Amino acid sequence: MSRINVIMPKLGMTMKKGTIVEWKKKRGERVEKEEVVAIVESEKLTGEVKAPTSGILVEILHDVGDEVPVGEVIGVIESEES
Structure with a gap:
């Protein structure tokens, strides 16, 4: 298992920072690849x-x-992929 970072994406050409509006998952919850x-x-x-x-x-x-x-x-994310 390895630890994979989730990063703040760049939504537009001039975007320098973004605001977190909502977490769809809680700490400790399972996530699937490409899931929001x-x-x-x-x-x-x-x-x-x-x-x-x-x-x-x-x-x-x-x-x-x-x-x-x-x-x-x-x-x-603690990854299950090797």
């Missing part, structure tokens, strides 16, 4: 953050309402 784990928004866009792998969401590093730079880790 969070909703984020920038100044004009709202987007989904999808799980990069299947496994357990073991860490949520930013809360709803937090403003997070693009590319920063917002969560961690």
Whole structure:
């Protein structure tokens, strides 16, 4: 098993940071690859953050309402893939 980071995506060409609007999964819950784990928004866009792998969401590093730079880790999944 390995730990895979969930990162703040870049929703638009000029996006530098985004706000976490909602976590769709809770810490300790199982997620499937490409499943939506969070909703984020920038100044004009709202987007989904999808799980990069299947496994357990073991860490949520930013809360709803937090403003997070693009590319920063917002969560961690303990992957079942080798």
